[in-house]
Amino acid sequence: MLLNGSTRLAAPWRSLWERLKRRSVRDNEVSLIVASALISVAIGLGVIVLQVLVQRLHEINFGLPRYERLSTHGAPDWWRVLLVPCVGGLLSAGAVMLIRRWRPREIVDAIEANALFGGKMSLTDSINLAFLTVIASGFGASVGLEAAYTQLGSGMASRFGQILRVRRGDLRTLVGCGAAAGIAAAFNAPLAGAFYAFELVIGNYSPAVLAPISMAALTSTLVVRALYGEESIFALNAQVTIHDMDFALFALLGVLAAIIAIATMTGVTRIERFLRRQALPRWVGPTIGGLVVGLIATIYPRVLGSGHGALQLVLEGSLPWSILLGLIAAKGVASAVSVGAGFRGGLFSSSLLLGAVFGGAAVVVLQAGLTHAGLGAIELDRVAYMLVGMGAVAAAVVGAPLTMIFLVLELTGSFPAALGVMVGVIIAALVVRHTFGYSFATWRFHVRGVPIRGGFDIGWIEDLSVGKLMQRDAPTAPLGVTVVEFRKRFPLGGTPQVFLVDATGRYAGIVNTADAYNPDLDRNPEQAIDALGAAADQFLLPEQNVRTALRRFSGVETETLAVVSDPKALRVVGFMTEGDALRRYSHELERARAEEVGEHSLYGPA
Amino acid sequence: MNDPVLDEHPHHQAREVRNRARWRRLMRVMRAVLLGAIVGAYTLGALSERVIPEDENDLLPVPWEALIIGGAFTLASLPTAWSIVGRVLIPVPAFYIFLTVLLGKDPPLPFYVAFVVAGLYSAILTALSRDLAERPTRPKLGSSHHRRAAH
Numbered sequence: 001m002l003l004n005g006s007t008r009l010a011a012p013w014r015s016l017w018e019r020l021k022r023r024s025v026r027d028n029e030v031s032l033i034v035a036s037a038l039i040s041v042a043i044g045l046g047v048i049v050l051q052v053l054v055q056r057l058h059e060i061n062f063g064l065p066r067y068e069r070l071s072t073h074g075a076p077d078w079w080r081v082l083l084v085p086c087v088g089g090l091l092s093a094g095a096v097m098l099i100r101r102w103r104p105r106e107i108v109d110a111i112e113a114n115a116l117f118g119g120k121m122s123l124t125d126s127i128n129l130a131f132l133t134v135i136a137s138g139f140g141a142s143v144g145l146e147a148a149y150t151q152l153g154s155g156m157a158s159r160f161g162q163i164l165r166v167r168r169g170d171l172r173t174l175v176g177c178g179a180a181a182g183i184a185a186a187f188n189a190p191l192a193g194a195f196y197a198f199e200l201v202i203g204n205y206s207p208a209v210l211a212p213i214s215m216a217a218l219t220s221t222l223v224v225r226a227l228y229g230e231e232s233i234f235a236l237n238a239q240v241t242i243h244d245m246d247f248a249l250f251a252l253l254g255v256l257a258a259i260i261a262i263a264t265m266t267g268v269t270r271i272e273r274f275l276r277r278q279a280l281p282r283w284v285g286p287t288i289g290g291l292v293v294g295l296i297a298t299i300y301p302r303v304l305g306s307g308h309g310a311l312q313l314v315l316e317g318s319l320p321w322s323i324l325l326g327l328i329a330a331k332g333v334a335s336a337v338s339v340g341a342g343f344r345g346g347l348f349s350s351s352l353l354l355g356a357v358f359g360g361a362a363v364v365v366l367q368a369g370l371t372h373a374g375l376g377a378i379e380l381d382r383v384a385y386m387l388v389g390m391g392a393v394a395a396a397v398v399g400a401p402l403t404m405i406f407l408v409l410e411l412t413g414s415f416p417a418a419l420g421v422m423v424g425v426i427i428a429a430l431v432v433r434h435t436f437g438y439s440f441a442t443w444r445f446h447v448r449g450v451p452i453r454g455g456f457d458i459g460w461i462e463d464l465s466v467g468k469l470m471q472r473d474a475p476t477a478p479l480g481v482t483v484v485e486f487r488k489r490f491p492l493g494g495t496p497q498v499f500l501v502d503a504t505g506r507y508a509g510i511v512n513t514a515d516a517y518n519p520d521l522d523r524n525p526e527q528a529i530d531a532l533g534a535a536a537d538q539f540l541l542p543e544q545n546v547r548t549a550l551r552r553f554s555g556v557e558t559e560t561l562a563v564v565s566d567p568k569a570l571r572v573v574g575f576m577t578e579g580d581a582l583r584r585y586s587h588e589l590e591r592a593r594a595e596e597v598g599e600h601s602l603y604g605p606a
Numbered sequence: 607m608n609d610p611v612l613d614e615h616p617h618h619q620a621r622e623v624r625n626r627a628r629w630r631r632l633m634r635v636m637r638a639v640l641l642g643a644i645v646g647a648y649t650l651g652a653l654s655e656r657v658i659p660e661d662e663n664d665l666l667p668v669p670w671e672a673l674i675i676g677g678a679f680t681l682a683s684l685p686t687a688w689s690i691v692g693r694v695l696i697p698v699p700a701f702y703i704f705l706t707v708l709l710g711k712d713p714p715l716p717f718y719v720a721f722v723v724a725g726l727y728s729a730i731l732t733a734l735s736r737d738l739a740e741r742p743t744r745p746k747l748g749s750s751h752h753r754r755a756a757h
């Protein structure tokens with residue numbers, strides 16, 4: 001109440017609260033850590049609520065016994081399997097249509113917020129997305145809840161930061177804290193959560209963000225452990241043994257994992273395009289998607305939901321090789337169809353299961369190959385290969401290699417397994433980076449036409465617009481003005497450039513004032529100044545950013561450009577010099593870099 | 607003006623255009639092969655889900671059946687005129703294979719449901735391969751069709 005209702009407080013208290021906020025939070029690193037811990041308690045609770053909601057939905061919709069996971073339960077009733085995802089699709093489409101009517105804009109996620117909007121996110125949008133993901137997962141769509149956890153977590157943290165009016169850099173850090181807390185709580189893995197934030201949401205690691213993000217990840221994990229138990233997505237009792245030769249095979253597994261990841265990511269877009277081509281009503285897409293998931297689940301019920309239960313079954317080795325092979329295809333298609341058809345949710349969990357299944361199938365083939373080559377004495381560790389496959393596919397899809405290495409380390413407690421996973425993960429990430437160039441999140445941005453490749457802050461460039469940087473007192477002279485008149489109005493040493501405008505006020509070129517004082521013009525001082533006008537078709541617009549302006553200066557080879565209201569009216573609203581633009585650009589670059597490493601005096605006093 | 611493709615000494619850009627077209631066709635073939643492999647793997651796994659012995663008395667070994675369905679799907683998805691041969695091969699075998707899967711799994715589906723679902727599987731595979739095999743309406747650059755159309 002104190003935070004949300006500061007406007008309701010009496011004036012002296014309000015003033016005190018504002019002062020405290022400014023002094024304690026804006027300029028204090030310790031306060032940011034405390035703030036991240038506080039919000040992480042709420043995020044941990046939020047993750048529990050989402051998990052319980054989805055579990056209850058599974059129990060009701062699929063008739064599961066209490067606390068049994070959907071993808072562990074071998075055989076829900078056939079009519080539920082066919083019907084529930086379809087109904088989920090219909091509900092999901094209806095909810096999306098209602099929400100769009102109310103809030104028509106695209107929901108900004110944590111990565112986009114940090115890259116473009118300085119960490120500003122809408123909490124309402126985040127709750128809406130979490131709600132849509134709960135419907136999707138709760139009704140059996142083959143998507144995970146991680147998108148909901150990170151969206152809700154970062155949305156809550158962003159709102160908290162906006163209430164505290166923290167600086168742009170700190171708000172971005174808080175958004176990272178929210179995502180870290182969400183993932184850490186979901187997987188009972190604080191290190192994985194923290195590195196998820198570093199790799200995806202913040203876009204880099206620096207000492208300045210280490211403490212708040214680690215604190216957030218740890219706090220939410222402790223909250224979940226205290227209230228919900230220490231259950232992880234899987235439990236592994238087997239000891240992992242890795243030989244030297246295995247590392248070479250892990251590299252091969254990494255290459256194949258990258259292919260699976262790319263096929264899944266592009267599959268989503270192809271399905272989206274296919275459905276768009278059919279020009280169906282909006283509600284039909286998710287319903288068809290639900291029907292297809294239901295059809296797949298009649299044979300492979302393990303594709304339903306996020307697949308955490310199935311992951312346990314796969315790691316226990318209770319599924320034969322041929323079923324594992326089929327499950328790779330089934331889970332890949334079901335996940336791509338779910339997301340492509342319009343269910344909200346991510347591919348984090350799906351890629352974990354897909355990768356584990358792939359590793360399980362691959363180890364059988366590799367073992368058979370070794371036996372065939374007369375190396376049957378070498379026994380490959382089935383679990384190690386499953387973990388490597390899991391990490392490699394998930395790293396390639398999610399775009400967070402270190403997160404996957406730490407996730408395996410935290411969930412298995414096995415250092416040799418983490419080393420093996422490191423090889424597979426690095427190779428998979430490398431192959432995807434060089435052949436495809438995107439993770440699933442950045443691929444979605446690319447498809448939408450949003451020019452971002454991660455959580456790196458590029459929004460400040462957009463904020464640095466020509467409109468903000470220009471000088472507004474642009475001196476103008478009408479076309480047809482004589483040299484004498486021009487000299488009278490603009491004495492030498494005064495305004496360096498004058499902008500010509502026609503009778504209707506449209507921009508018509510720039511005149512260097514010094515050129516008007518050329519002695520050659522003295523022979524005919526009554527001639528019009530128009531001939532000295534240059535760059536009549538070159539100008540800047542107020543909404544263009546500083547990089548576009550600098551490119552234009554370099555292309556036109558001029559030092560000053562007019563800024564016009566719009567390309568049609570061409571009304572001169574100001575002007576900009578290359579020197580000003582360069583100065584401001586380098587200053588902002590320095591500021592961004594200093595903020596990134598957490599040293600405000602990195603380049604000395606401002 | 608000379609047609610750069612029909613010209614004996616085509617403009618250098620024409621070669622680039624033809625190379626790009628060739629690359630696109632190769633990608634479509636690769637896509638068909640990849641999707642055929644996915645269908646084959648899916649079928650193999652599905653056939654292995656059967657637990658009722660009466661439903662496992664197949665004409666061919668299980669891997670062969672999966673290979674045939676996957677191969678037929680690849681053939682049917684190729685962007686060529688004769689991909690119709692593959693599409694002829696898909697519906698009936700796919701229907702029977704998925705019917706045995708749905709009736710042989712644990713627990714089996716009621717017959718009428720299995721019949722409908724197997725029919726849907728067969729129809730989806732056929733329709734999907736038809737969509738993948740769809741070719742551009744304009745003839746391939748440099749092909750005999752293209753030359754005839756140009757004249």
